Amino acid sequence: AQSVAQPEDQVNVAEGNPLTVKCTYSVSGNPYLFWYVQYPNRGLQFLLKYITGDNLVKGSYGFEAEFNKSQTSFHLKKPSALVSDSALYFCAVRDKGSGNTGKLIFGQGTTLQVKP
Amino acid sequence: EAGVTQFPSHSVIEKGQTVTLRCDPISGHDNLYWYRRVMGKEIKFLLHFVKESKQDESGMPNNRFLAERTGGTYSTLKVQPAELEDSGVYFCASSFDRRNTGELFFGEGSRLTVL
Numbered sequence: 001a002q003s004v005a006q007p008e009d010q011v012n013v014a015e016g017n018p019l020t021v022k023c024t025y026s027v028s029g030n031p032y033l034f035w036y037v038q039y040p041n042r043g044l045q046f047l048l049k050y051i052t053g054d055n056l057v058k059g060s061y062g063f064e065a066e067f068n069k070s071q072t073s074f075h076l077k078k079p080s081a082l083v084s085d086s087a088l089y090f091c092a093v094r095d096k097g098s099g100n101t102g103k104l105i106f107g108q109g110t111t112l113q114v115k116p
Numbered sequence: 117e118a119g120v121t122q123f124p125s126h127s128v129i130e131k132g133q134t135v136t137l138r139c140d141p142i143s144g145h146d147n148l149y150w151y152r153r154v155m156g157k158e159i160k161f162l163l164h165f166v167k168e169s170k171q172d173e174s175g176m177p178n179n180r181f182l183a184e185r186t187g188g189t190y191s192t193l194k195v196q197p198a199e200l201e202d203s204g205v206y207f208c209a210s211s212f213d214r215r216n217t218g219e220l221f222f223g224e225g226s227r228l229t230v231l
Contacts, residue, residue: 004158034219043120044159044207044222090159102147102211102220103172106159 002027004093006107013081013114021076021110023091032094033074034104035065039087047089050074061085081114088112118142120223122208128229134196137226141190141210148191149211149220150183154204162206165191177202198230 003026013019035047048059055067065076088111092104121140129135141148150162163173167188185191205227209220
C-alpha cells in the first residue's frame with residue numbers, strides 16, 4: 001500500500017541554524033513527491049515538488065528537498081531557519097493508483113518551531 | 117486573483133444535525149478536491165471533481181456525505197446526519213494543471229465540530 005511517513009511530530013530549531021523535516025514514502029515505481037506548508041490560520045501552501053530529474057529540488061522561501069530513491073526519503077531542508085518558518089509541514093505523494101490526477105497521500109504533518 | 121475560499125470557517129453542530137460546507141475554487145480551475153484532517157492525523161482525500169463531474173469519490177467515508185459541483189463552479193459538501201467522528205478540518209483544493217502533477221491550491225479549511 002502507498003504511504004507517507006513523517007516520523008517527527010515536532011522539530012525545534014534555533015533561528016539561524018539549519019533545519020531538516022523528515023519524510024519517507026512507500027510507493028511502487030517513480031514517485032511524485034511534494035511538500036506543503038500550513039501557516040497558522042491559513043490554508044496549505046505548495047512549497048516544492050519532485051517529479052523527475054535532479055534529486056535536489058529547490059522551492060519557495062529558501063526551502064529545498066532531496067530525493068533519495070535508495071532510502072525512499074524526501075527530507076525538507078533549509079540552511080538557515082527563520083522564526084517565520086514556524087508552521088505545520090506536510091509531505092505528500094501522488095496516488096499512482098488513481099491515474100493521472102492530483103489525488104495526494106499525505107503524511108501526518110510535522111510542526112516546525114523556530115525559536116529566536 | 118482570489119484564492120480558494122471556504123465557508124464557514126468553523127461550524128459547531130450537534131450529532132444528528134446537518135451541515136453544508138462550501139468551496140469556491142480559483143476561477144478557471146477545472147479540478148476541485150475535498151480533503152479532510154481528523155484529530156491531528158494525516159490529511160485524507162475525499163473526492164475529486166473535474167468540472168461538474170465526480171472523477172473519483174473513493175475517499176468518501178459513507179453515504180452520509182454528499183458532494184456536488186453544479187455548473188462546474190463552486191462545490192458543496194453536505195454531511196447528513198453528522199456523527200461525532202465527522203469532526204475535523206475539511207479542506208478544499210483546486211488546480212488548473214491539466215497534467216495533474218499534484219500542485220494544488222488549498223483553501224483555509226472549514227473546521228467542523230460535532231458535539
